[in-house]
Amino acid sequence: xxxxxxxxxxxxxxxxxxxxxxxxxxxxxxxxxxxxxxxxxxxxxxxxxxxxxxxxxxxxxxxxxxxxxxxxxxxxxxxxxxxxxxxxxxxxxxxxxxxxxxxxxxxxxxxxxxxxxxxxxxxxxxxxxxxxxxxxxxxxxxxxxxxxxxxxxxxxxxxxxxxxxxxxxxxxxxxxxxxxxxxxxxxxxxxxxxxxxxxxxxxxxxxxxxxxxxxxxxxxxxxxxxxxxxxxxxxxxxxxxxxxxxx
Amino acid sequence: xxxxxxxxxxxxxxxxxxxxxxxxxxxxxxxxxxxxxxxxxxxxxxxxxxxxxxxxxxxxxxxxxxxxxxxxxxxxxxxxxxxxxxxxxxxxxxxxxxxxxxxxxxxxxxxxxxxxx
Numbered sequence: 420x421x422x423x424x425x426x427x428x429x430x431x432x433x434x435x436x437x438x439x440x441x442x443x444x445x446x447x448x449x450x451x452x453x454x455x456x457x458x459x460x461x462x463x464x465x466x467x468x469x470x471x472x473x474x475x476x477x478x479x480x481x482x483x484x485x486x487x488x489x490x491x492x493x494x495x496x497x498x499x500x501x502x503x504x505x506x507x508x509x510x511x512x513x514x515x516x517x518x519x520x521x522x523x524x525x526x527x528x529x530x531x532x533x534x535x536x537x538x539x540x541x542x543x544x545x546x547x548x549x550x551x552x553x554x555x556x557x558x559x560x561x562x563x564x565x566x567x568x569x570x571x572x573x574x575x576x577x578x579x580x581x582x583x584x585x586x587x588x589x590x591x592x593x594x595x596x597x598x599x600x601x602x603x604x605x606x607x608x609x610x611x612x613x614x615x616x617x618x619x620x621x622x623x624x625x626x627x628x629x630x631x632x633x634x635x636x637x638x639x640x641x642x643x644x645x646x647x648x649x650x651x652x653x654x655x656x657x658x659x660x661x662x663x664x665x666x
Numbered sequence: 667x668x669x670x671x672x673x674x675x676x677x678x679x680x681x682x683x684x685x686x687x688x689x690x691x692x693x694x695x696x697x698x699x700x701x702x703x704x705x706x707x708x709x710x711x712x713x714x715x716x717x718x719x720x721x722x723x724x725x726x727x728x729x730x731x732x733x734x735x736x737x738x739x740x741x742x743x744x745x746x747x748x749x750x751x752x753x754x755x756x757x758x759x760x761x762x763x764x765x766x767x768x769x770x771x772x773x774x775x776x777x778x779x780x781x782x783x
Contacts, residue, residue, distance in 0.1 A: 579749050622673040625745035648677050655674035 424448040424499055425506040426457055428469065431517050439517060441508075442466075448503055454494040455483050458509065458521075471521035478635060481569030484576070485521055486510040491573035493635045512576035514585075528572060531588055534614050535596035540607025552604040565598035565643055567636040574630035574640050580623055587623040588615065590630035590640030597643040616651045624648075676741055676765075683738025690731050716782070725779045733772040740768035 423445050431439040444465055446457045455473055462469050474480040476495045483494045488508050499507060515523035545552075574590035581587050596615060600608040615621050624644045631641040702709040710718070718724055744764040748754045 583749065583752060583754065616671075616674075618671055618673065622671065622677070625749055627749065648674075649681070652674040652678045652681075656678075 421504050424503050427506050427508045429510040430520050450500045452499050454487055454497045470519045481571030484512055484571040484573050491576040491633045514576050514582045531592050535592050535611050536607050537595040539605045542606050558603045562598045562601035565594050568638050573633045577629040577633040579627055580625055586619040588620050594638050594640035594643040621647045679737040680741035683734035687735040719782050732775045736768040736771050740764040
């Protein structure tokens with residue numbers, strides 16, 4: 420087994436370049452190393468000017484998402500050994516503007532996320548004296564899968580619809596809306612529906628399903644979107660049959 | 667209330683069409699494409715088949731199955747054109763082609779079924 424591996428890393432330095440370029444680095448090959456370890460080796464030993472986001476190294480923080488050989492991956496969970504002896508190509512997540520090197524601009528997502536109110540909405544909080552909001556394990560299971568989302572944006576990089584139409588709300592935001600809709604303590608589904616029943620909400624989705632395929636936390640955003648479509652369609656028919664009903 | 671869109675109706679037809687197509691078309695394919703040609707079961711006679719298809723309920727079944735499958739295909743093909751060829755700006759034309767096509771073929775199905783003696 421070779422004792423080195425080469426990394427082709429996209430560089431973009433806006434102060435001196437107008438286009439991203441590729442730079443090749445040779446790093447030691449260790450079978451327990453992930454792509455993020457290789458990037459940190461480059462940063463520490465070879466080229467301190469390389470910029471990339473990372474924090475927890477264990478698939479919790481969601482900051483080290485990058486394209487590895489063209490696929491959106493968490494670089495802390497992507498082993499060099501799966502690509503060796505071939506070179507590994509590391510690029511910033513697609514569908515996002517690049518700030519610098521491997522760092523993407525995620526303001527678009529940060530603006531969209533609060534629009535679906537991803538928190539528990541109550542018409543009226545019950546007084547503290549009445550105790551906690553209780554939930555059965557079955558009720559927890561309803562939404563638990565969607566609550567695993569770490570906002571790593573791999574699903575946005577994988578979604579061709581988001582690539583074509585940046586107005587699309589996108590997989591993670593819809594899955595997170597569903598996470599709170601399915602929570603028995605929540606009363607905000609109507610407000611979220613206002614936002615998501617628009618064309619840029621759920622109806623923009625064309626059932627490609629790549630979001631679910633790339634999700635490192637097995638959240639299944641595609642499933643969330645299809646479930647949401649069903650409830651939105653039911654609402655739509657209800658508003659026809661009972662136009663006098665509550666809007 | 668948000669802006670009215672017809673998308674929920676189209677999606678419901680797509681969804682229902684998918685379910686119907688996935689559940690029932692394999693039955694016809696299995697019977698008339700595999701079981702009868704291979705002689706695994708005795709094929710019904712022409713007279714019995716005509717009698718069966720002549721029944722209003724059979725015709726209704728065939729009509730619903732074909733129409734819903736066509737509407738499903740129209741919706742799927744529309745989005746394939748959007749994403750695959752990236753021609754979403756031709757939205758109206760694509761809708762006319764896909765859903766119009768499904769409606770025309772549904773009418774043709776109706777005519778065919780109508781003319782069975």
